[in-house]
Amino acid sequence: MATDMAEATTAAVLEKKDNGVMPEEKKLHVIFVLGGPGSGKGTQCEKIVENFGFTHLSAGDLLRAEIKSGSENGTMIENMIKEGKIVPSEVTVKLLQKAMQESENDKFLIDGFPRNEENRAAFENVTGIQPEFILFFNCPEEEMLKRLLNRNQGRVDDNVETITKRFRVFSESSLPVVNYYDSKGKVRKIDAVKSKEDVFENIKLLFAPFIQEKEEVEVGSLN
Ligand code: ADP
Numbered sequence: 468m469a470t471d472m473a474e475a476t477t478a479a480v481l482e483k484k485d486n487g488v489m490p491e492e493k494k495l496h497v498i499f500v501l502g503g504p505g506s507g508k509g510t511q512c513e514k515i516v517e518n519f520g521f522t523h524l525s526a527g528d529l530l531r532a533e534i535k536s537g538s539e540n541g542t543m544i545e546n547m548i549k550e551g552k553i554v555p556s557e558v559t560v561k562l563l564q565k566a567m568q569e570s571e572n573d574k575f576l577i578d579g580f581p582r583n584e585e586n587r588a589a590f591e592n593v594t595g596i597q598p599e600f601i602l603f604f605n606c607p608e609e610e611m612l613k614r615l616l617n618r619n620q621g622r623v624d625d626n627v628e629t630i631t632k633r634f635r636v637f638s639e640s641s642l643p644v645v646n647y648y649d650s651k652g653k654v655r656k657i658d659a660v661k662s663k664e665d666v667f668e669n670i671k672l673l674f675a676p677f678i679q680e681k682e683e684v685e686v687g688s689l690n
């Protein structure tokens with residue numbers, strides 16, 4: 468199953484080569500990581516990176532870095548984030564695509580993306596990439612609210628007013644994307660209310676197909 472998807476992705480990337488969209492030979496494994504704000508996506512992505520050799524690309528982190536870089540889109544992105552709104556896909560897809568092109572890795576966790584149908588369609592049209600599966604963090608709002616208010620990362624959007632807006636955007640725009648992938652049998656749902664360690668125990672099972680590749684990396688690094 469995983470192999471079939473990887474082949475499909477490779478073929479799609481190859482088709483796009485004449486547009487210079489992606490390097491010709493890159494065989495990519497892409498997993499979309501979705502779930503409400505504060506459900507623990509970033510926390511678990513770090514663990515997956517350490518254990519399975521993926522590169523973590525958080526769309527939110529890339530957008531915040533774009534603001535800091537002094538980009539011409541910076542003010543627009545900042546205003547959207549403060550309002551909990553979804554930044555136009557053109558901007559976000561470009562940032563994700565650039566990060567994938569600059570990476571030497573072929574395994575990516577794309578976290579917090581696609582947030583709406585426009586994100587999903589734009590990524591597919593521009594890169595031709597289909598995700599292998601969707602890692603979905605299921606968490607009630609009450610728990611997410613508690614976590615966000617304790618996050619303490621100085622984020623402009625971790626306040627009750629913006630969080631309320633982000634929850635609404637998640638239900639109205641992001642959940643339909645999860646349902647779309649669910650109808651294709653691609654969603655792997657995780658109970659995100661458990662402890663960080665227990666959540667990761669469940670995630671590990673889904674990443675079993677990638678264990679072999681991690682061992683190869685370890686053996687390689689000894690030589
Ligand atoms: P997301 O990326 O989905 O918005 P984060 O990974 O940033 O969420 O987690 C939000 C906050 O909740 C962080 O402060 C994090 O340490 C905490 N957190 C993450 N997972 C858990 C968990 N399973 N139990 C309790 N707190 C958690």
Ligand code: C5P
Pocket residue numbers: 504505525526527528530547548549551552553554555559578579580581582586624633
């Ligand atoms: O995923 P994260 O919580 O870091 O996202 C923070 C904010 O970044 C979102 O509320 C949204 O304003 C913006 N964002 C976006 N499009 C994405 C991901 C994040 O506009 N695909």
Ligand code: MG
Pocket residue numbers: 508509525527579
């Ligand atoms: Mg996050």
